[in-house]
Structure formats: structure tokens, C-alpha cells
Amino acid sequence: MIVTSLPDDPQLYRRTVDGERLIAVFSSLVEPIGRALPATSEVVLHDLSLLPNSLVAVYGDVTGRRVGDPATDLLLEQAVKGFPDQNLGYETKLADGRKLRSSTMIIRDVAGVPVAALCINTDVSTWQSVMNIAQSMMGRPATPDSAEQLEATAAIRPVQQLASAESDKGAKPAEVFVKDVDELAAYLIRNAITAEGVPVKRMKKEHKIQVVRVLKGQGMFLLREAVEMIAESLEVSRFTIYNYLNEIEESDNAADTSVVADRKA
Incomplete structure (x- = not known):
């Protein structure tokens, strides 16, 4: 589901x-x-x-x-x-x-x-x-x-190797263990902004939408007050975050429709 x-x-x-x-x-x-x-x-x-x-x-x-x-x-x-x-x-x-x-x-x-x-x-x-x-x-x-x-x-024989923390210095670990929701939210937001490669002060709308898209895919909106935390970090209003979510959903629906049309053609 x-x-x-x-x-x-x-x-x-x-x-x-x-x-x-x-x-x-x-x-x-x-x-x-x-x-x-x-x-x-x-x-x-x-x-x-x-x-x-x-x-x-x-x-x-x-x-x-x-x-x-x-x-x-x-x-x-x-x-x-x-x-x-x-x-x-x-x-x-x-x-x-x-x-x-x-x-x-x-x-x-x-x-x-x-x-x-x-x-x-x-x-x-x-x-x-x-x-x-x-x-x-x-x-x-x-x-x-x-x-x-x-x-x-260690007498451990994994059936499937899914991820590795034996990565280069500074690389994102396969999984992060946190002790409170605020720490988890801060980690997700910080990584999404860093991955975009543009300081928030210099971000255009498309950069901020991409940050929201990434956070949505990572389950950020399962956290209470996620909209408020993201809005504060991106220096926009809550209303703007809701607009970004609507645009992302419309874009994804349009892409799905296009794929279906291509298959029928």
C-alpha cells in the first residue's frame, strides 16, 4: 500500500x-x-x-x-x-x-x-x-x-547485499539510527538540501520543488509538522509547500498518463 x-x-x-x-x-x-x-x-x-x-x-x-x-x-x-x-x-x-x-x-x-x-x-x-x-x-x-x-x-552469511557503509568518506550511510523525530527530520531535510547543490538563499522554485519531491519519497511527510519544518528550512510558507506537493502530484499523474498512452500507441 x-x-x-x-x-x-x-x-x-x-x-x-x-x-x-x-x-x-x-x-x-x-x-x-x-x-x-x-x-x-x-x-x-x-x-x-x-x-x-x-x-x-x-x-x-x-x-x-x-x-x-x-x-x-x-x-x-x-x-x-x-x-x-x-x-x-x-x-x-x-x-x-x-x-x-x-x-x-x-x-x-x-x-x-x-x-x-x-x-x-x-x-x-x-x-x-x-x-x-x-x-x-x-x-x-x-x-x-x-x-x-x-x-x-562473525558467522553471518547474508542472503542479499542491499547496501554498503564501506563507502568513501562523507558518503551517506545505508541507514541512520536516531533517537528522536526532530533528529530524523533534520537529517532528512539537511541531506535533501545538500543533494540539490544550491544554498537555500539562492534556490529557485524548481530547486525547492525538487527538495520537496525527494523528501516526499523518503517518507518525510509521515512526520508530524513536516510541512512546517520543510517550509522553515526552505524559507517559504506552509501554503507554498502544499502548492509544491500539488504540482509534484500533477506532474507525476501527467507522466503516468503519458506512459499509458505510449503503451497503447
Whole structure:
């Protein structure tokens, strides 16, 4: 289920009776799963009907998040664009530089509607340090991070490599773990403006519309007061942001109509 315009109603996924049951079941499994994993792992459950503050159960302290904290930027974007059934073994970094390997499994109700996201985050920095110590003891130089070596050392074999935090300095990480909605909003807005490559003071209308388009695709409008925050950052009025959203929707609808006409021709 994908919703195109959300400034007036941030809730995207409605709670169902089956969804309620699934949330209860998986909430009770978070701790047992966490205890079965290495101490460097964390298990998190998100209730998608509570987005953006969707975290309802957590075991472990890898990212330092607690119940009531918001979704990551990646989960928020998928909530708008559509969830894959699973993202397994993707790599990212924490703000302090620690490297994680993460997996996210989407839980659906009997109707196939996404209900929850069960996430496992493992800090592989410790395993990298152990590997480097072992190599040093064997008279070999410590090597740079290697996805293959990390997987073997940490006994993690991902089925699918979706993203990598082993990127150049300054590159956007695959996923950002935040502890409050304001931090998440600021991160999304800052990145969207930076990506446009033009200071706000010098932006023309087309630049600002593109920023709003990017933020819409990233799920920014799932956050309450999103319109106000974006308007302030772009130095325009709330009314202007609503106009931009209407223009984006009209442009997208026109593009869809054109594609359909081309296919018929």
C-alpha cells in the first residue's frame, strides 16, 4: 500500500486485529532471539501503525535506542515506497564509526499488509578487531575491512547485499539510527538540501520543488509538522509547500498518463 500525499494524515498503516496479534507474538520473541545471538547484536521490533515513533520492543544496546524511538530513515522511506519482504546483511555505520551488519524482516497480516519490522543489528567492529589481533599474532599485517572476512568471523552469511557503509568518506550511510523525530527530520531535510547543490538563499522554485519531491519519497511527510519544518528550512510558507506537493502530484499523474498512452500507441 503506497500513499502519495500525507501532510494531513501522517498515519500510513492502520492497525488490524491480526496485526495486533502479530505484534504481541513478536514482541514476546524479541528477548529470546536477542539472548540467542552474540552480545554484540541487538533485536528491534517496529510497529508500522505507530510510524514514525514505531519502536515497540528492543533487546540489546548496539544503537542505544529505546521503546518509543523513531524508525530509521531507511524504514521510513520503505514505508512510502513499499517494503521488500526482507533486507538481509546490509552494512552501515553508527555516528561513532562502529560498523554494523543489519537485517530487516517485514511481518505481514493475513491480508498481506505490512504490520511490523523485525530488525537485527550486529556490531562487527569487535570481530574486525579480533581478526586484526589474530593476524598480528601470526605475523601478518592487519587488513582493511573485508565483507567476506567479517561474515566468516562473525558467522553471518547474508542472503542479499542491499547496501554498503564501506563507502568513501562523507558518503551517506545505508541507514541512520536516531533517537528522536526532530533528529530524523533534520537529517532528512539537511541531506535533501545538500543533494540539490544550491544554498537555500539562492534556490529557485524548481530547486525547492525538487527538495520537496525527494523528501516526499523518503517518507518525510509521515512526520508530524513536516510541512512546517520543510517550509522553515526552505524559507517559504506552509501554503507554498502544499502548492509544491500539488504540482509534484500533477506532474507525476501527467507522466503516468503519458506512459499509458505510449503503451497503447
